[in-house]
Amino acid sequence: MGCALSGSGVVQDPTASEEKRCSLAEDGPDSGEEGQRQGDGKAPEALLLSEAQKALVQLSWEILHKDIARVGVIVFIRLFETHPECKDAFFLFRDIDDLQQLKMSRELQAHGLRVMSFIEKSVARLEQEEKLEQLAFELGRSHFRYKAPPKYYEYVGTQFIQAVQPILKEEWTPEVEKAWETLFRYLVATMRRGFYKEEKASGVNLSLSLRRAGADKTPNKI
Template structure:
């Protein structure tokens, strides 16, 4: 099952049990879909991944605003429930979002966070602090923890066309690893309050 289909199934048919130590999300057939245990060590990113990410990011930065908007519009098209979570542009039709200044500003902030994370891979403590604080802020905005994992796959599908000439399986893995790490710390922040 593809990650996108997995996440669709996960979002549309799940029940949740949460406490401050872990998050367990179960599907309707009572199988565990996702388990988050903040006591487990964070996901690893290799030095090769870091090199790939920095090289790719130099290219993506040239169209960073466009990539950000495409990421969010795609996310809202595939997961309308996420669109509903955004008070600022909840009433805006998805087809009009591409031109929405509030969405564009939010997309640029998210792209700025990706930028900071890439350059903080050389100082993982700063990356941890950034993403944990972001998780706390998102919890205060009442963002559902299961929405956090949707951004990575959508971001990757948005940058692929910009990197088509150089894209390999290693590139895919590097970006997946980055978003796993970012999401790990963000979920950790969300579970801490």
């Protein structure tokens, strides 16, 4: 997530890039069960973006903003290709197996735009960390009500980063990727806190019930 963005023409090693993308999902606090359950008890995550990284995110977003509807659809199509279980959180199109048909879904397009709107608001609040934290925290709380578990949040960030690389082309550099990774790590951690805060307040262990529901499913037979 030469270059007006970084001033660097460094060509990225595809292998290293893949390793970094994997680490975005695997190295987060959601990697272990205890990390999930402690999400509410941890101190708020710090936004570890330097001023230079904030500028990289803002400049790259100016380019991406011109095509956010398409980016939103690409992100979710990629998400369902790589993690089909995520479709269970979307009752409007969970039963659509044809990805080409899904691309034309107005519901998917609308949801993609909502997610892009959240990213846009996050970018606009990079200099207002309190407001950014509140935005992500409240979104995490609402995702408890949507029954969308925290492990899915990381997947969206990973797919966003992969989807925007071909759009930004030479403007995408290792520095830009690192900045977006850092932002998404913060957003995911803050949303996770909001999810578990709402779960605790409700007295319902939704995380456990969702895992049990997934374990009870039998694979579709052809």
